[in-house]
Amino acid sequence: MKGLNKPAESYTLKKNKVAYTVELTKDGKVKRFYALIIDDFSSKSLKVLFEKHINKDAKVTTDE
Numbered sequence: 160m161k162g163l164n165k166p167a168e169s170y171t172l173k174k175n176k177v178a179y180t181v182e183l184t185k186d187g188k189v190k191r192f193y194a195l196i197i198d199d200f201s202s203k204s205l206k207v208l209f210e211k212h213i214n215k216d217a218k219v220t221t222d223e
Contacts, residue, residue, distance in 0.1 A: 178205055180212050 175196050182191040193212045197204040213219065 178208050
C-alpha cells in the first residue's frame with residue numbers, strides 16, 4: 160500500500176469487511192461474482208446479499 164513505512168503498519172489500518180457470492184458453472188468455473196462491503200458479519204448485514212443474488216433453491220457452501 161502506498162504510504163506505508165513498515166510492514167506491520169498495514170495491520171493497524173481499518174479494513175473493510177466484504178461478503179461475496181460466486182456462481183459456478185457445472186465444470187466449476189466462475190460464472191458470476193458479487194461482492195458487498197458490510198459493517199459486520201451479522202445475518203442482518205448478509206441478508207441483502209442473499210436476497211438479491213442467491214436463489215432460494217441454490218446449494219450454498221461457506222468457508223466454515
